[in-house]
Amino acid sequence: MSTHDSSSADDGGLVQLLLPDGERIADAGYDKWVADVDDDQLKSLYEDMVVVRRIDTEATALQRQGELGLWPPLIGQEAAQIGSGRTLRQDDFVFASYRENGVAYCRGVEYTDLLRVWRGHTHSGWNPYDINMAPSQVIIGSQTLHATGYALGCQQDGVDTVAISYFGDGATSQGDPNEAMVFAASFQAPVIFFCQNNQWAISEPVGLQARAPIASRAPGFGIPSMRVDGNDVLAVMAATRIALDRARSGNGPTYIEAVTYRMGPHTTSDDPSRYVDVLEREGWQAKDPISRLEAYLQSRGLLTDEFTGRVNATADDVAAKVREGCLGLEPPEPLSVFDHVYSEPTSWLERQKDEYVQYLQTFEGGQ
Amino acid sequence: MSSMTLSRAINSGLRRALEDDPKVLLMGEDIGTLGGVFRVTDGLQKDFGAHRVMDTPLAEAGIIGTAVGLAYRGYRPVCEIQFDGFIYPGFDQIITQVAKLHYRTGGAVKMPLTIRVPFGGGIGAVEHHSESPEAYFAHTAGLRVVSCSNPQDAHTMIRQAVACDDPVMFFEPKRRYWTKGEVDEEITGQTPSIDSAAIVAAGDDVTLVTYGPLVATARDAAIAASDEGVSVEVIDLRSLSPIDFATVEASVRKTGRLVVTHEASQFGGIGAEIAASITRRCFYYLEAAPERVTGFDVPYPAAELEDHHLPDLDRMLDAVDRVMDRHNSLSGREG
Ligand SMILES: Cc1ncc(C[n+]2csc(CCOP(=O)(O)OP(=O)(O)O)c2C)c(N)n1
Ligand SMILES: [Mg+2]
Numbered sequence: 092m093s094t095h096d097s098s099s100a101d102d103g104g105l106v107q108l109l110l111p112d113g114e115r116i117a118d119a120g121y122d123k124w125v126a127d128v129d130d131d132q133l134k135s136l137y138e139d140m141v142v143v144r145r146i147d148t149e150a151t152a153l154q155r156q157g158e159l160g161l162w163p164p165l166i167g168q169e170a171a172q173i174g175s176g177r178t179l180r181q182d183d184f185v186f187a188s189y190r191e192n193g194v195a196y197c198r199g200v201e202y203t204d205l206l207r208v209w210r211g212h213t214h215s216g217w218n219p220y221d222i223n224m225a226p227s228q229v230i231i232g233s234q235t236l237h238a239t240g241y242a243l244g245c246q247q248d249g250v251d252t253v254a255i256s257y258f259g260d261g262a263t264s265q266g267d268p269n270e271a272m273v274f275a276a277s278f279q280a281p282v283i284f285f286c287q288n289n290q291w292a293i294s295e296p297v298g299l300q301a302r303a304p305i306a307s308r309a310p311g312f313g314i315p316s317m318r319v320d321g322n323d324v325l326a327v328m329a330a331t332r333i334a335l336d337r338a339r340s341g342n343g344p345t346y347i348e349a350v351t352y353r354m355g356p357h358t359t360s361d362d363p364s365r366y367v368d369v370l371e372r373e374g375w376q377a378k379d380p381i382s383r384l385e386a387y388l389q390s391r392g393l394l395t396d397e398f399t400g401r402v403n404a405t406a407d408d409v410a411a412k413v414r415e416g417c418l419g420l421e422p423p424e425p426l427s428v429f430d431h432v433y434s435e436p437t438s439w440l441e442r443q444k445d446e447y448v449q450y451l452q453t454f455e456g457g458q
Numbered sequence: 459m460s461s462m463t464l465s466r467a468i469n470s471g472l473r474r475a476l477e478d479d480p481k482v483l484l485m486g487e488d489i490g491t492l493g494g495v496f497r498v499t500d501g502l503q504k505d506f507g508a509h510r511v512m513d514t515p516l517a518e519a520g521i522i523g524t525a526v527g528l529a530y531r532g533y534r535p536v537c538e539i540q541f542d543g544f545i546y547p548g549f550d551q552i553i554t555q556v557a558k559l560h561y562r563t564g565g566a567v568k569m570p571l572t573i574r575v576p577f578g579g580g581i582g583a584v585e586h587h588s589e590s591p592e593a594y595f596a597h598t599a600g601l602r603v604v605s606c607s608n609p610q611d612a613h614t615m616i617r618q619a620v621a622c623d624d625p626v627m628f629f630e631p632k633r634r635y636w637t638k639g640e641v642d643e644e645i646t647g648q649t650p651s652i653d654s655a656a657i658v659a660a661g662d663d664v665t666l667v668t669y670g671p672l673v674a675t676a677r678d679a680a681i682a683a684s685d686e687g688v689s690v691e692v693i694d695l696r697s698l699s700p701i702d703f704a705t706v707e708a709s710v711r712k713t714g715r716l717v718v719t720h721e722a723s724q725f726g727g728i729g730a731e732i733a734a735s736i737t738r739r740c741f742y743y744l745e746a747a748p749e750r751v752t753g754f755d756v757p758y759p760a761a762e763l764e765d766h767h768l769p770d771l772d773r774m775l776d777a778v779d780r781v782m783d784r785h786n787s788l789s790g791r792e793g
Contacts (some may be wrong), residue, residue, distance in 0.1 A: 184530070214562040225530065226562060230554045236520060237555070240527020247483075247509055247533075254527070266547075270520035277515050431565040432599050434623035437653070439700040 104304065104318055105350060108325040111378040113386025115325075124329035130393055136177065136324050137388060138402045140169040140381050143193040145406035147355075149413045150192075150206065154359040158417055159209040163190045167322075167354030170380030171287050172257075173197065174327025175349070178335060179255065184241050185224040186234035187257040190287075194257060198222040202409065203416030212423055232258055232265035235284060239271045242282035242338075251339040255283040255331075261292025263308070264300045272312040272346070281338035283331070284309070284346040287321060289353035290375075294366040309346035321349030322380040352378070425451070459642050465635040467609035468498050468574075470643055471616035472536065476506050479534060482620055484511045485521055486538030486574075495540055496576055496635055518548030525571050526555050534570045536620055541632075542577040543586030543758075549594070556625045557600035572619045576632035577605075578671045578721050579753075579768055582761040589758050590722035595627045596699040596731075603699040604652060605629040607673035609639035611656075611696065617645065618652040626652075629698075631671035655702035657709065661691035664778050665709040667718045667732055669695040672769060676719060679774040688782055698728055706732065707739045714745035715781040719769045724752040746781040 108125065109115055128136075147164050154162040165172060168190070176197030179185070187194055192205055200222055207216040208227055215226030228234040238256035245252040262268055263286060275282050288305055290297050297305075309316035317333070319326045327349055334345035352375035356363050388394040429436075429444045462470070475482045484499060484506075490513035493500030503511035514521050518539060525535035539545045545552075552573065559567045579588030596603045602624050606612040612630070619626040650656065658673060659680045668676045673694045680690035691709050695701060710716050716736055718729035729750040737748060751769045759767050779786035 186527070213564065214558075215564065215566070218566040219530070219563060220566060225567075230550070233523065233551065233555060236523025236551065237527040237530060240524030240529075241531050242527070243524060244528045244531030244533055248531070267519055267523055267551075270515070270517040270523065273515045273517060274520050274524050431561050431563075433602070434560065434565070434568065437700040439703070 106317055106319040106326045106330060107323050108329065109323045109383055109387055111322075111383050113383050113390055115387060121326065121329040121333075124332045125325050128325065128328070130391070133384070133388060134393060134398060136173060137381070137384050138405060139173045139177065139193075139196070140324065140384065141402050142406045142409050143169055143173065143196050144381065145410050146192065146196065146202070146205070146413055149410040150209070151355070151359060153206070153414065153417050154209070159206060159359075160211045161358050161360060162209050163358045164355035165190050165193050167352045167375065167380070168287055168289055169193055170324040170384070171321035171327055171349040171351045174324040175255070175285055175331040175347075178328050178331040180252070182223065182250075183253045183255060183335075184238070185255055185257070186238040186241065187224065187228065188231070188234065188259060188262070189227040189229055190259070191227075191257045195222070195224060198224045200224070201416075202413045203420065206413065206417045207420065210417065210420055212420060232262035232267040234258065235262070235268040235271035236274070238282050239275045239280050242275065242280035242344075243278055245281055246278070251281070253281045253283060253335055253338040255285055257285045257287065259292060260286065260288040260290065260297045260300055260305060261295065262286070263305050272309065272314055272344070275344040276313040279341070279343035281341070282344045283334045283338060284314070284344065285331070286346070286348045287351055288348050289351050291353050291357065291367075293357045293361065294363075304348065306346060306348035314344050314346050316346035316348065318348045318350060321351030322378050322383065324380060324384055351380075354379075459640045461638055462609055462641050463636050463638050464606070464609045464612045464631070465496055465498050467613040467639075467641045468616050468630065469500060469502070470641070471613040472499065472502060472620075473505070474643065475536070475617055475620040476502065476510060479620075481532060482510070482534045482536065483528065484536045484538070485514050485525060486512075487514060487516055487521075487540050489513060489538050494538060496632065498574070498630070498635075499538065518544060518546075519551050522548040522551035522556060522571075522573070526551065526559070526569065529569050529571055530567060534572075534620060536572040536574060539573060539575045541587045542575055542589040542591055545575055545591060552595070552601070552625075552627075553598055557598045560624070561600055568623050569625045570620075570623045571625045572616070572622075572628050573625070574616075574628045574630060576635070577629045578631050578633060579758060579764050580633040580671065582764070584761070585758065588764065590720065590753065592627070592629050592698055593722055593727045596728060597726075601625050601627055601699060602653070602697070603627045603629070604697045605631065605670035606696070607631060607634065607670055607694050609637065609641045613641050613643060614645050615652055615696070618648060622652060629670055633671050634674065637674070653697040653700050653702060655696055655705040656694045657691060657705065658694045659690065659692040661689035661713065663689045663713055664715040664717060664781055665691050665693060665706065665713045666774065666778070667693045667695060667706055667716065668720060669698060669728075670720075672719055672721060675769070675771055676774060679771045679778070682771060682775060683778055688778060690778060695728075701732065701735075703735055703739065706736055710736050710740045711743045714743050716740075716744070716748040717751060717774065717777045717781055718748065719751040719774055719777070721753050721768055723755045724750055725755050727752060746783065749777040749781050751777045
């Protein structure tokens with residue numbers, strides 16, 4: 092491995108409430124933020140994580156079968172996404188990258204809508220205002236500014252709605268997230284910067300982007316930060332609630348670095364065997380977010396056969412719906428290529444469209 | 459009606475826009491207390507407050523990117539880019555987000571941003587203060603690109619730009635900021651529409667198409683040509699995307715000759731698009747190949763050289779002579 096491998100990936104200073112073996116450890120500062128999480132909620136968090144992993148597996152299979160052009164797996168990052176996604180209010184607004192299918196799930200996205208982009212039917216699987224979540228963002232880091240601007244709007248409107256931006260460890264090298272921090276700090280915008288440090292940006296290890304823990308940058312911008320175990324759903328929840336509370340009470344932005352691991356490839360087009368060390372991956376396997384919560388549930392006597400059976404049945408049912416929805420998607424109409432470039436058609440584009448219509452009509456049977 | 463400078467006319471247009479719609483916000487560097495380096499926003503922060511006329515941190519991507527987020531939230535941000543040459547740090551946000559979000563979301567998310575850019579040369583400035591980057595934006599689907607040439611248009615068009623649900627790149631001819639003209643501030647509605655061209659001098663022999671800072675020069679050229687018995691029709695495009703081809707086409711069908719002039723470089727520019735499109739539409743009406751009079755294909759030169767770079771009245775007349783098949787600087791040369 093290069094000299095860039097692990098300098099920012101050590102576990103020092105991590106907020107943890109659940110150890111990898113499922114042991115619940117006390118933390119005076121954070122415990123109170125999850126004190127209300129009862130047995131039912133724990134079980135429901137577990138179900139969420141199992142279901143989104145199952146969606147992920149199904150979508151990956153659909154890609155392998157040629158039904159999707161591409162899929163960006165979230166496997167390994169379920170706790171980071173569910174732990175944060177489940178703490179948001181419906182009126183909060185999410186600006187994410189392309190990997191936050193677990194967050195979209197928490198927002199109540201239609202399963203089929205998760206796939207539209209990856210089947211090549213559209214650039215936005217859903218109407219952002221239906222679930223208060225922007226479409227997936229491919230330009231790395233861009234959405235951090237949008238979240239900040241949205242938060243400024245909330246501030247001007249005098250509401251306690253919060254904007255949250257999800258981005259990766261690679262994104263922290265881009266200019267936009269850094270400018271976003273400057274703007275957010277300057278105006279004390281009610282925004283959360285949620286960095287999922289999954290250790291990799293395609294083939295580049297996090298040490299290439301950051302020589303010091305990523306969370307340690309934010310204080311230099313005047314933004315308080317937390318570095319949490321991103322595979323610990325309770326720690327993620329607690330940190331997100333702290334950040335939400337700060338934003339809602341008018342005390343400005345927060346930066347959260349969720350330290351996690353991308354257990355799968357970058358996307359279905361990637362081949363991590365070219366750069367990921369098997370031992371590294373095994374090490375993280377032992378810190379898996381789902382098995383850790385499973386062990387905790389077990390220790391509390393909550394992991395009954397009846398419960399796991401029900402969760403697996405739900406997951407299978409969702410997966411079947413994902414598949415069915417995907418296969419049932421109608422391809423877009425050819426002439427819709429011209430739609431919505433502007434709020435009203437322009438003469439120039441109408442002319443191109445008319446000419447193309449005429450061209451299509453030269454084929455037998457029209458389009 | 460009152461007489462005011464082009465800069466003041468934009469100022470009064472912005473004032474109306476702020477009064478008309480509480481969702482309108484101004485953002486930019488030095489636009490608040492200072493009133494902008496060209497004083498276009500002079501006095502607006504004092505009257506509308508720092509939350510509506512915002513001095514921002516010094517970062518163009520930050521300005522445009524946060525404006526995108528504000529637009530998501532239902533606001534109508536008007537962003538000032540301090541000078542043409544400083545738009546590039548914000549270029550990514552404009553091209554990948556502002557221009558595409560309406561299309562990306564099937565019309566669900568509107569991006570009614572106005573991005574104001576003082577542009578063009580002729581003010582003896584240092585590097586990066588005299589550029590004409592409009593073609594980059596006109597090339598980008600999803601953006602509207604306009605440029606005003608006189609105080610009345612400046613006032614009317616800035617109000618229309620702010621009211622428009624599409625993102626509008628608003629190019630202000632900085633060397634004409636202090637030109638005075640009569641302005642009627644009581645405009646209502648959309649006439650003339652923001653994407654229509656205007657015939658600013660009627661003529662029969664040659665159609666001279668331009669926009670922004672060169673409209674005044676082109677009008678002077680038309681007067682000079684008429685002294686020599688050549689009748690030049692001058693069209694102020696006003697909108698560079700979309701272009702009002704119908705107006706240009708009708709004129710060229712009448713004159714049979716087309717000259718396009720702009721400060722921006724020639725290669726892949728607005729002039730190329732007009733020449734190609736009008737040639738196709740008017741091929742059988744043309745008496746001569748269309749001519750372009752533009753800045754050279756060089757980086758913007760130092761101030762002491764800019765008069766060589768910028769199209770002026772004489773270069774325009776030389777091109778008029780060329781399409782009229784009169785004696786000109788290239789007479790005797792082929793191709
Ligand atoms: C501006 C830009 N540069 C490059 C890419 C290509 N690219 C896509 S994802 C990616 C890695 C992103 O890594 P990170 O931010 O850590 O997010 P992750 O994929 O790990 O979730 C790269 C380089 C891009 N999409 N956008
Ligand atoms: Mg990463």
